[in-house]
Amino acid sequence: MTQTIFVVDDDEAMRDSLTWLLEGEGYQVACFDSAESFLHARRDDMRGCLVLDVRMPEMSGLELHERLDALGCQLPIIFVTGHGDVPMAIAALQRGACDFIEKPFHNQELLSRVERALELDKEIATRRKRDDAISHRLKQLTQRESEVMKLVVVGKLNKQIADELDISMKTVEAHRARVMEKMGVRTLAELVKAVMTVN
């Protein structure tokens, strides 16, 4: 899936010049003149990164960040700040934003940050794909298998599990084998890792 750089800035010259610059680097660029219009156009399968101006009339960049967070959107965000917005940007970073860049910026600086953001986006996409797969597998477990798995993961022995669930050792072993099979793992360590990733 192709990655797009979404530029949200109320200043037309900024949008236009950023598009010029980023397209010159060969990126795909989409521009929005306000946070609202981006929210309106946003889809869950959007890939790439967001170059977001902090100071905008009506909804500010930070507010948009909060809204996107709430929506579960994981697009990496590069905040573009003016003079004096630095503390604000730091607060945003602490809230989990990807990066920020202070105006006036050097084009190379922006480009490297964009590159990094896109990398991050790729990582996020991969991880999500994997998580989805594990989740999918987990859903396929039966009630009992799930119970057995949870006890296995916390490191209980088969005998303990059998006592706790009031079933025979053999049944526990059978469930355990089926869990391993359904989860597509061979060792206990792999199982634990998969479950930890999802939770």
Add this chain to the structure above:
Amino acid sequence: MFLRPPPAPTKQTWLWLAPYAAIGIFALAMLIVTALLQWREQDTARSALEGDMHWAERTIETRLHAHQDFLASLGREQEFKQLTYESFQVRASRYVRDNPEIEAIAWVSTEGKVEWVSPNETTATYVGDQLTETRLLALQKALRTLRPLFSENYPNAAQLPANDLILPVQQSSADIGAFIAIQSLETLLRVTLPVAFTARYSLSVVDANGKEVFSNTSVKPTDRQISGTISLDLPNNRLGLNIVAYRGGGAWLPFLPAGLIIFLTLIATATLVQLRRHAHHRAETEEKLRAAYAFRHAMSQSMVTGLRAIDLKGRITFVNAAFCRMTGFDESELVGVAPPYPYWPAEEFSKLQHNIDQALAGQAPAAGFEMRIMRKKGERFDVRLYFSPLIDSNGQQIGWMASMNDITEPKRARVELEQAHERFVTVIDGLDTAVHVADVVTGEILFANRAFQNIFGFNSVGQDSALVTAACRPAPESLFVTPSKLRAENLPCELFDGELQHALSGHWYHLHERAIRWMDGRTVRVQIAADITDKKHIDEVYLQQQKRLEQTSRLITMGEMASSLAHELNQPLSAIANYCAGCIKRMQAGNYRFEDLLAAMQKAGDQAERAGKIIRRMRDMVKKSDPKCLPVSLQELIDETRAFADIDAQRSGTQIVVHIPENLPRIVVDRIMIEQVLLNLIKNGIEAMGDVPFDRRQLTIQAHVVDERVLEIAVTDQGHGLAEEDLERVFAPFYTTKQDGMGIGLAICRSIIEFHQGRLWVESGRDGGTIFRFTVPIEEKGE
């Protein structure tokens, strides 16, 4: 007035008529009785008259017969010639003497000539007289008839009625003459009838024709009812005698009883009328008295004031309902009781006994006694008792009347009023505000609270307000209305509301003056003077603070402007950079279209222009603030600046030390601008000392006069100092050594100082730190 309605009058009228009727009947009966009595009396009188009349008739007849007989005897003797003149004289004169009514006896011839007369001395007739007229006719008639007869009456010599008794004498059938007895009727009556008779009756003689010939004259009234007539049929002469009884005791006598009865009846009626009138009046008076009594009784019973009458020994003789109500005792329990009275509380005995003794001695105070008594239930209450002597209708004092008022409530009210007044006075006196009330006309101060007296003197009440408050008094022309022209209906009204300075103390007062109506109806001025000296000071401080706030806001505005300038400049600058970078990239890569590059470069140019415009706009804005250079004291200026700087100084623990000599000349600057410069330098200094130990954080402000035109001010910090190359660069716009600096402050500062024809420069301090110095112009002397 309480008056009962008058009773129905019908019964009384009837009753009242009875005495009148009785009197009427009685009077009538009396009249009848009287009439009867009179009638009987008259009847008796008439009977007596009749008796008398018969008696008189007989007497007269007898007398006349006697005369006839005498004459007859004479005649017989003559007839027979036995009578001589002498014997005639003797017998006749003797007879005449015995019978006075016979005036004379005469012998007349047949022709009527008088021949003999006896007695000789008589004047009734004389010898030789010729009878005439009636007498002669009577003689002739007698001779003719030969019978004795009487002549008609004729007046005799004395002009009294008289008649002749004629006795004819014949001798052998021949007339020889006649004896005549001349008799006076008057004498006849007088002699024959006794005096008792004539005194009782009025007699009158009437002749045959009924003509009165004689009457015994008397002026005494006669009673016609008791009368009678005797008719003496004398031969040839009828002699009538009318007898009328004299009225006994006067003409009015018969009417006397009736009159008396009527008179008495009238008197009785009048008396009755008077009596009735009196009774009526009396009844009315009684009614009024009763009403008055009832009214007084009702009054005394309905009064809320208790009334108690005691006799001279203190025994209760009367109590009214209110008294009973107040004390709770019944009238029967109180009347007749001597002190100590049942409503005396034991604990007050001696005092009350003293009071009653005093009252009985007549020494009760006019204001009455205030005492505490108790109700029957034992509840105590306060009363005031007034004594006054009780005088009966004879003017004798029969005791003492006491009126008693329950003063528990009034007393409580009075106490409350006193407390309220006390509170009022306390509050009024407790006020900082001076309050006084003065008469509009006389200016006399009627009331002044403590605050007023503190300001204007402690004996100000009663004095003339105009004199007392002369030092702080609104001018008459500044009053809204002239107080003396105020009329009652315009009250209350505002007179003055404003601020005045006390001429002596210099304190400022806010005066609020109103004209109101005083308790006694006078128009007065109420003045409330609040000392606003402190407030005024506070106001001034507030004003200064406002000014500072304004300055601060200007400073903030400047900072904001710088910030927004930076942001605005960021946009075009970033855009230009982006366009350029884009172009460079494309050109480096070689895959570009000329038109695209051209368009991008044009856009970059536009953005550069936009940046230029922003810069120009800012410059215009700075120019707009129009500096005003006025002489100010540097000390003041520094003080004001420090008010702002102290906030930062305290936060950072920096000590600001000001070393400026006294008596510095004033500087001619735009105060706010220079304050900005100072503030900027101070802030820079504080920030520069951000990383030095606390005990070294000291910022010094110094000043000294350079020459008569210029004053130099130095701001020294103990901070990190500036590198040699920065000493001049710090003033360049957008150059900063601070992390969040903009590099604009010092540039502006220098502009400001240069605007004031001064210089702003920086030096490194001897032991680290930095010294910023600037010069400002001094106020020219003689200006």
